[in-house]
Every structure is written in C-alpha cells, then in structure tokens.
Amino acid sequence: MSQKWVYMFKEGDPKNKNLLGGKGANLADMTQLGLPIPQGFIVTTEACTGYYDNGKKLTEEMEGQIRASLAELEALSGKKFGDNENPLLVSVRSGARVSMPGMMDTVLNLGLTDAAVEGLAKKTDNPRFAYDSYRRFIQMFSDVVMEIPKPRFEKIIDELKEEKGVKLDTDLTADDLKEMIVRYKALYKQEKGEEFPQDPELQLMESIKAVFRSWMNPRAIVYRRMHDYPASWGTAVNVQMMVFGNMGDTSGTGVAFTRNPSTGENKIYGEYLINAQGEDVVAGIRTPNPISQLAEDMPEVYAEFERIYTKLENHYCDMQDMEFTVEDKKLYFLQTRNGKRTAAAALKIAVDLVAEGKLTEEQAVLRVDPKQLDQLLHPMFDPKALKAAKVIGSALPASPGAAAGKVYFTAEDAKNAAAAGERVILVRLETSPEDIEGMAAAKGILTVRGGMTSHAAVVARGMGTCCVSGCGEVKINEEAKTFELAGTVYKEGDYISLDGSTGNIYGEDVATIEPEITGDFETLMVWADKVRTLKVRTNADTPKDAANAVRFGAEGIGLCRTEHMFFEEDRIMKVRKMIVAKEEAERRAALLELLPFQKQDFVGIYEAMESRPVTIRLLDPPLHEFLPHSDEDIAELAKAMGISFEELKATVESLHEFNPMMGHRGCRLAVSYPEIAEMQARAIIEAAIQVKKEKGFAIVPEIMIPLVGEKKELQFVKDIVVKTADAAIKEAGIELEYHVGTMIEIPRAALTADAIAEDAEFFSFGTNDLTQMTFGFSRDDAGKFLEDYYSKEIYEVDPFARLDQTGVGQLIQIAAEKGRKTRPDIKLGICGEHGGDPSSIEFCHKVGLNYVSCSPFRVPIARLAAAQSAIKNK
Ligand code: ADP
Ligand code: MG
Ligand code: MG
Numbered sequence: 001m002s003q004k005w006v007y008m009f010k011e012g013d014p015k016n017k018n019l020l021g022g023k024g025a026n027l028a029d030m031t032q033l034g035l036p037i038p039q040g041f042i043v044t045t046e047a048c049t050g051y052y053d054n055g056k057k058l059t060e061e062m063e064g065q066i067r068a069s070l071a072e073l074e075a076l077s078g079k080k081f082g083d084n085e086n087p088l089l090v091s092v093r094s095g096a097r098v099s100m101p102g103m104m105d106t107v108l109n110l111g112l113t114d115a116a117v118e119g120l121a122k123k124t125d126n127p128r129f130a131y132d133s134y135r136r137f138i139q140m141f142s143d144v145v146m147e148i149p150k151p152r153f154e155k156i157i158d159e160l161k162e163e164k165g166v167k168l169d170t171d172l173t174a175d176d177l178k179e180m181i182v183r184y185k186a187l188y189k190q191e192k193g194e195e196f197p198q199d200p201e202l203q204l205m206e207s208i209k210a211v212f213r214s215w216m217n218p219r220a221i222v223y224r225r226m227h228d229y230p231a232s233w234g235t236a237v238n239v240q241m242m243v244f245g246n247m248g249d250t251s252g253t254g255v256a257f258t259r260n261p262s263t264g265e266n267k268i269y270g271e272y273l274i275n276a277q278g279e280d281v282v283a284g285i286r287t288p289n290p291i292s293q294l295a296e297d298m299p300e301v302y303a304e305f306e307r308i309y310t311k312l313e314n315h316y317c318d319m320q321d322m323e324f325t326v327e328d329k330k331l332y333f334l335q336t337r338n339g340k341r342t343a344a345a346a347l348k349i350a351v352d353l354v355a356e357g358k359l360t361e362e363q364a365v366l367r368v369d370p371k372q373l374d375q376l377l378h379p380m381f382d383p384k385a386l387k388a389a390k391v392i393g394s395a396l397p398a399s400p401g402a403a404a405g406k407v408y409f410t411a412e413d414a415k416n417a418a419a420a421g422e423r424v425i426l427v428r429l430e431t432s433p434e435d436i437e438g439m440a441a442a443k444g445i446l447t448v449r450g451g452m453t454s455h456a457a458v459v460a461r462g463m464g465t466c467c468v469s470g471c472g473e474v475k476i477n478e479e480a481k482t483f484e485l486a487g488t489v490y491k492e493g494d495y496i497s498l499d500g501s502t503g504n505i506y507g508e509d510v511a512t513i514e515p516e517i518t519g520d521f522e523t524l525m526v527w528a529d530k531v532r533t534l535k536v537r538t539n540a541d542t543p544k545d546a547a548n549a550v551r552f553g554a555e556g557i558g559l560c561r562t563e564h565m566f567f568e569e570d571r572i573m574k575v576r577k578m579i580v581a582k583e584e585a586e587r588r589a590a591l592l593e594l595l596p597f598q599k600q601d602f603v604g605i606y607e608a609m610e611s612r613p614v615t616i617r618l619l620d621p622p623l624h625e626f627l628p629h630s631d632e633d634i635a636e637l638a639k640a641m642g643i644s645f646e647e648l649k650a651t652v653e654s655l656h657e658f659n660p661m662m663g664h665r666g667c668r669l670a671v672s673y674p675e676i677a678e679m680q681a682r683a684i685i686e687a688a689i690q691v692k693k694e695k696g697f698a699i700v701p702e703i704m705i706p707l708v709g710e711k712k713e714l715q716f717v718k719d720i721v722v723k724t725a726d727a728a729i730k731e732a733g734i735e736l737e738y739h740v741g742t743m744i745e746i747p748r749a750a751l752t753a754d755a756i757a758e759d760a761e762f763f764s765f766g767t768n769d770l771t772q773m774t775f776g777f778s779r780d781d782a783g784k785f786l787e788d789y790y791s792k793e794i795y796e797v798d799p800f801a802r803l804d805q806t807g808v809g810q811l812i813q814i815a816a817e818k819g820r821k822t823r824p825d826i827k828l829g830i831c832g833e834h835g836g837d838p839s840s841i842e843f844c845h846k847v848g849l850n851y852v853s854c855s856p857f858r859v860p861i862a863r864l865a866a867a868q869s870a871i872k873n874k
Contacts, residue, residue, distance in 0.1 A: 092207040562680060
C-alpha cells in the first residue's frame with residue numbers, strides 16, 4: 001500500500017508536529033500564513049522510522065516522492081536542480097518533534113558541483129559568493145554525511161589565511177576560495193578514495209539518509225535520555241531552497257527572540273552578521289552585531305522584520321526564537337519555534353501573557369516546565385559575600401544563576417570531578433555538542449568565544465546551568481590546563497565563581513544563600529495550587545529541611561527517616577551499644593539512653609511543621625550500617641562497654657550480611673527486637689503530646705512500618721506500636737489521634753495489599769525499593785551496567801529517576817485498588833525519588849493517589865507538575 005512520505009510546505013498540516021517535526025510543521029505554518037519563507041518539502045518522521053525498518057535504506061517509494069517534490073520545488077523557484085546555469089540549491093535540515101539544538105547537523109548549498117558553481121558565479125555576477133558557497137557545501141557534506149572530521153577543513157582555512165596574510169574568512173578573495181576548494185576536494189579524495197560527488201541527486205539522497213542516521217548518534221541519544229524523549233519518535237528532514245546571506249554587504253543572517261530569553265523582558269532580542277551564512281552567528285566565528293543595528297543598516301528590512309515577528313508571537317502566543325536571512329535586502333524567515341528560556345524568563349513571560357490577555361491562568365500554568373524551576377531553587381550568591389568578592393573579569397550573562405567551584409578544562413574532566421562530588425566550573429574556548437555531559441555535570445560554564453546565542457549559551461539556558469560566555473580576555477592553555485585572567489593564572493582545581501545574571505567572574509569561592517519564592521514565581525504557584533488535586537508533601541529528616549520545605553509550600557511530611565539522626569556524634573556510640581547488645585535487658589538500657597534524643601528530634605520536626613501531617617518511618621536500614629568497622633572504633637566501643645576487643649570484633653563479624661539490602665532490615669528488625677519499635681513509638685507519641693501541650697499544634701503522627709511483605713508481620717509490629725502509643729497517651733492524660741500504616745515497597749505487599757490494608761490506615765509507596773525489588777537490581781550497583789543498557793537501547797531511562805509505569809506502576813495500581821477495596825478511605829502517597837519527577841507525578845495523579853512526597857527543593861516542581869496533571873487530565 002502506498003503511503004505519503006513527503007509533504008510540500010504549503011500542504012503540510014501545521015498541527016502535525018509528530019509527523020512533520022517541529023521545524024517542518026512551523027515552516028508549513030509560516031508558509032500558509034503568507035510569510036516570506038524559502039519553499040521546500042518535508043520528508044516525514046515516519047520515513048525516518050521506515051528507513052530504519054528497511055535496513056537503513058530509503059524505499060523506492062520514498063525516493064520517488066522525494067524526486068516528485070523536488071520537481072515541484074523547481075517549478076516554484078524557477079530554477080533547476082543540477083542545472084549548470086541557474087542551479088536550484090537546497091539545504092537539508094533535521095527537525096524532530098521537539099527541537100534538539102545542535103544535536104543534528106544541517107547541510108547548506110546542496111546541489112553545487114564543479115560545473116554548477118561556475119554557472120552560479122556568472123548568474124549572480126559574484127564569483128566570491130559562488131565559491132564561498134561551494135566550499136561551505138563541500139565542508140558540510142564531508143563532515144555531516146561522510147564523517148570527515150571538521151577540524152581537517154578548518155586547518156586548511158587557517159593555513160590559507162596565513163599564506164594570504166589575512167585574519168577574517170571574509171578577507172579571502174574569490175581566487176583564494178577557489179584554491180580552498182581545490183584543497184578541500186583533495187582532502188576528500190584522500191579520505192574517501194574517490195572524487196567529491198558531482199551528482200546532485202546522489203548528494204541529496206545521501207544527505208537525507210545522514211540526517212536519519214544522526215537520530216541515533218551518541219549525542220542525540222544522551223540528549224534524549226536527559227529529556228525523556230523516546231527513540232521511536234524519529235526525525236523529519238526538511239529540504240529547503242537556499243537563500244543567501246553571504247552575497248555581500250546588503251545580505252546577512254541572524255537569530256532573534258521576540259522577548260529576552262534570559263529575563264523575559266518584553267523586548268526584541270537578537271544578533272546578526274552582515275555577509276554571512278547559516279551557523280556563522282551561533283558558531284562564534286565573528287562577533288555578531290545587536291539586532292538594533294539592523295534598524296540602522298537596513299531600515300526597510302527592519303520594519304518588515306518587526307511586522308513579521310510581532311505576527312509570529314501573536315500567532316503562537318509565546319516567545320519565538322527565529323532565524324532569518326537577508327538576501328540582497330530581501331528578508332526571509334527560516335525558522336521559528338517557541339524559544340528556550342531560563343526559568344525566571346519562563347515565569348515572567350507566562351505571567352505577562354496572562355496580563356496581556358493572551359493566555360488564561362491555566363494555559364500559563366502549562367507553559368512552564370516544572371523541571372526548569374529547579375534553577376530558581378538553588379543557591380544564589382550571598383549579597384554580602386558578593387560585595388566583598390573581587391571581580392576579575394566580565395563577559396556576557398548567557399545563562400543566569402550563581403556558580404562557585406573548581407575549574408576544569410575538558411568535558412571529560414568536568415564529568416569525572418563532578419562524579420567525585422566536586423563543584424565544577426567548566427572553562428572552554430567554546431563548547432560543542434560533544435561537551436554535553438560535561439556541561440550537564442558542571443555548576444557553571446565559562447567560554448572564551450561565542451555570543452548570547454552560542455552553543456554554550458543556548459544549551460546552558462536549557463539546562464538551567466549558569467553560563468558566562470564570550471570572555472575574550474581569558475587566555476586558555478589547554479595543554480597545561482590553566483587559564484590567565486587579570487594577570488593571574490588559574491590552574492585546574494582552583495576556585496572561581498560565575499554570576500550568570502551579571503556576567504561577572506570572581507577568582508574565589510563566593511558563598512551562596514538559599515532562594516525564595518516571590519514575584520512571578522509566587523503568582524504562578526498560586527495559580528497552580530488552585531487547580532491541583534494531588535497534595536504535595538516532603539521527605540525531611542531534620543527541622544531545618546522541614547522548615548525549608550514549608551517555605552516551598554510543602555503540606556506535610558511524607559517521609560521522615562528516623563535513622564539519619566543516629567549518626568550524629570553524641571548518639572552513634574549509644575546506637576552501637578544497642579546493636580551489639582547480646583541480651584534484651586542490655587539493649588533496653590541502650591535504647592533508654594537514645595529515647596530523649598529521638599524524642600527531641602521529633603519535637604523539632606513537629607514544631608517546624610506546625611499542624612501539618614507528619615509521617616515517621618520506623619528504623620529501616622540494615623544494622624551493619626551503624627556498626628564500627630575500623631579496629632580503632634571497635635576498640636573504643638569495647639572500652640565504653642567494658643568488654644574485650646576480641647569479643648566485640650566477633651559480634652561485629654557475626655552481624656555481617658551477604659546481601660544487606662535484602663537482609664535484616666525494615667520491620668524485620670522490629671520482629672527480632674520489638675524494643676526498638678517500642679522506643680521509637682514512645683518517642684513519636686511523647687513528642688507529639690509535648691508539642692500539642694506547649695504549642696497547641698494539632699499534631700496527628702502517622703507511624704509508618706517499613707519493608708512489610710506479609711500481613712502478619714505488619715500485625716506483629718503494629719501491635720507493639722499501638723500498645724506503646726496507647727500507654728503513653730493514657731499516661732499523659734490527653735487526647736491524641738495517631739495513625740499506623742505501612743510502606744508498600746516489596747512486590748508481595750503490593751500483591752497482597754487487600755489483606756495488608758486491614759491493618760494499615762495508609763500506604764506510602766516506597767518506589768526506590770519497589771523499583772529495586774521489581775527489577776531485581778540494586779540501586780547502588782545499577783549505575784555500573786545501566787550505561788550498557790542505554791547504549792544497547794534496552795532501557796532509555798533510569799528507572800530509579802523516572803517511574804517504570806509498565807511494571808512498577810502496575811504494582812502501584814494493583815496495591816491502590818486492592819487497598820481501597822478493603823479500606824475505602826485509605827490514604828495513599830508516594831515517597832520514593834519519583835515523587836519529585838513530573839512524569840511520575842502525572843502517573844500518581846492518574847492512579848488517584850492522595851499525595852506525593854519529595855525532597856524539599858523539589859516541592860515547587862511537584863506542585864506545578866501536579867497542577868499540570870490536573871489540567872491535562874480534566
Ligand atoms: P539547527 O537546528 O541546528 O539550527 P538549521 O537546520 O536550523 O539547524 O540550520 C542551520 C543554519 O542554516 C541556520 O542558521 C539556518 O537559518 C540556516 N539555513 C538552513 N536552511 C537554510 C536555507 N534554505 N537558506 C539559508 N539558510 C539556511
Ligand atoms: Mg545545527
Ligand atoms: Mg535552526
């Protein structure tokens with residue numbers, strides 16, 4: 001059966017981004033709006049998947065449709081593809097559903113050959129332009145399609161410039177460029193063992209296939225994983241008639257945003273270069289002019305530009321990121337898309353568009369990417385420390401935020417240092433897509449070259465990483481791994497700080513402070529809270545974390561781990577005594593010493609949470625985590641306990657487990673040693689009574705029993721808890737409501753949830769353990785082999801970061817249903833890492849959980865994600 005694989009811009013459905021890709025759909029849209037767009041056609045994303053299904057070949061049907069569309073384009077343009085007098089030249093551009101900046105490569109000026117270039121030179125009466133276009137084409141085709149490394153060509157340019165004694169590419173003459181072409185072609189032949197292809201149709205088909213192949217290149221795979229995009233989407237290819245910004249001083253090319261992508265300010269923002277083509281602006285080869293200059297250079301062109309960008313913004317009701325080219329004073333638009341922006345800009349634009357009457361509040365809530373809020377929830381410079389710090393340099397404020405850390409000079413070093421726990425500042429001449437992982441690992445990025453729309457700037461803004469770009473004063477010595485600025489040499493590992501909002505660079509580690517939710521941020525969060533139905537709690541173990549989370553809007557604590565406090569200096573000895581105790585009486589004595597500490601912990605947390613619900617989990621980790629391991633520690637403890645070193649060492653060894661994650665932990669501890677649960681229940685209840693009495697807060701503790709897999713074990717531990725709690729309440733002579741529930745983190749618990757719900761008043765899905773137990777691999781070890789699973793396309797994402805809805809999600813669904821069957825009003829929540837992940841939150845919304853719980857810094861992200869889930873699933 002035949003299928004339509006290719007659409008002309010004028011016939012494609014602008015709404016169908018899935019089929020046409022984002023770039024293609026918008027080119028179709030702009031064409032149909034009557035804007036000046038060089039015409040062309042789109043080879044669909046289905047053709048991309050078809051290409052892979054067909055053993056990485058275009059089918060005859062696809063090739064036939066491409067030829068037919070090319071003929072149509074010839075008719076539209078009045079030029080002929082492969083003609084030696086008036087050749088039609090095209091660009092071949094990739095375009096997935098969502099933009100993946102810099103991930104895939106574009107070939108420009110395709111259709112040029114040794115003969116056609118002469119025709120072009122004659123026809124335009126501009127040989128310099130013709131040869132420049134041809135040499136660019138050879139370079140791009142060789143790089144993108146034939147994989148001959150780009151630096152080989154750049155070396156030829158540099159050599160030629162040196163021979164000719166010129167500094168800029170634009171200073172090279174037509175004859176120089178002709179010579180460059182000779183050298184390029186020689187390089188091509190040397191690399192490929194054949195002449196540079198002179199058949200335009202072959203050039204085209206090869207380029208289209210190369211774009212399809214690039215969908216699977218390692219950079220694209222990493223980028224997709226970072227953004228949760230599946231490989232099955234595929235990319236479309238756009239074949240578009242060329243327009244030329246490199247025809248002389250009445251031509252140029254540029255990029256612009258309808259609003260400021262850094263701050264959101266409602267003012268056109270852009271850069272352009274005279275006599276340049278394509279990527280020259282973003283590649284940072286020459287320093288571009290601000291867009292305001294265009295109004296002076298070519299006022300009529302600027303007026304037209306203004307008319308079109310206003311129309312585009314109103315059409316899409318969002319800030320646009322556009323590419324344009326001026327060919328001999330005639331303006332063309334080459335691309336528009338909703339622009340990437342910083343979180344602060346995203347909030348301002350969304351709130352402004354509501355004020356401008358262009359969006360409703362709910363539409364505005366959908367406009368901000370929850371994950372992006374992360375940028376605003378991280379530290380900023382402490383104004384006092386900042387004032388005291390000395391500015392050693394300043395460049396473009398390319399992506400806001402504050403970053404302080406140690407300098408590293410390669411993406412690889414940055415990645416490794418960050419993995420080792422360092423705060424990293426990546427310092428580069430300029431960044432390229434290969435640097436993506438190092439950029440993601442860095443707190444801040446400093447580049448020597450490149451403008452506000454350079455690769456570093458665009459990618460950093462997308463990631464929310466602080467970036468200062470284009471600092472020409474920095475002298476990098478890449479080999480020695482040093483750089484010099486303001487007379488000082490900074491070595492690898494030295495501290496610097498970057499202010500991405502001002503562009504300032506500091507030669508020291510400047511202190512940072514906690515962020516706050518105010519202004520547009522607050523406005524949008526209020527709108528979000530109006531529509532969401534999921535509650536948002538936090539995972540917090542200390543009063544400080546709890547107070548932070550409340551500031552960010554947490555409505556309770558979903559998980560308070562009771563063991564973290566055991567590691568503190570004044571307690572660890574007591575905890576160890578408790579663990580190595582041989583008899584119950586001895587253990588009870590140690591627990592009695594711990595009780596006041598534990599009670600005090602809970603008092604602090606209740607006070608921070610005021611009357612909000614607090615879920616406290618009983619002791620969970622394997623006991624060996626608390627044991628003394630070094631001989632020194634053992635000796636010290638033995639002395640404190642009045643036993644011999646040997647005896648204690650033997651006890652410690654006897655507690656060794658082969659697989660502690662699946663060993664003596666969770667409620668199993670309370671089954672063996674009920675007195676531990678007893679002490680904890682007492683601390684939880686007595687603290688609640690104290691705070692209720694002293695502060696008048698209506699505390700309703702929720703006591704959570706971890707790692708349950710069997711109703712009877714829950715029953716056993718619950719009995720101890722209830723008995724202890726009731727006795728404490730009776731003794732205090734006060735009313736206190738409390739609840740006992742369980743974690744669902746063992747598959748068996750999920751499958752028997754109906755029985756378990758008879759004893760549990762609430763379930764909290766511990767999806768870290770549930771994922772680990774369902775997949776059967778340890779979250780501590782999975783990192784080592786998951787990389788192989790990504791590269792072999794077995795898994796696309798880390799199941800510990802994003803809930804596996806198919807498998808683990810099914811267990812959640814089963815448990816929720818079964819639990820509700822037994823106990824219709826059972827309270828359901830999630831407290832694993834996934835509680836702060838937007839796509840997992842949407843799943844929780846759909847399953848009908850009551851709340852998600854996440855780390856304090858993710859609370860606003862979860863609030864927004866919950867609101868979006870409610871709007872999307874209305
Ligand atoms: P990316 O997605 O990396 O931005 P593009 O496909 O948009 O890649 O193209 C890269 C550059 O080439 C852009 O500056 C674009 O404007 C320019 N370009 C693409 N097609 C044409 C064309 N037909 N005529 C002129 N310039 C073009
Ligand atoms: Mg590109
Ligand atoms: Mg582009």
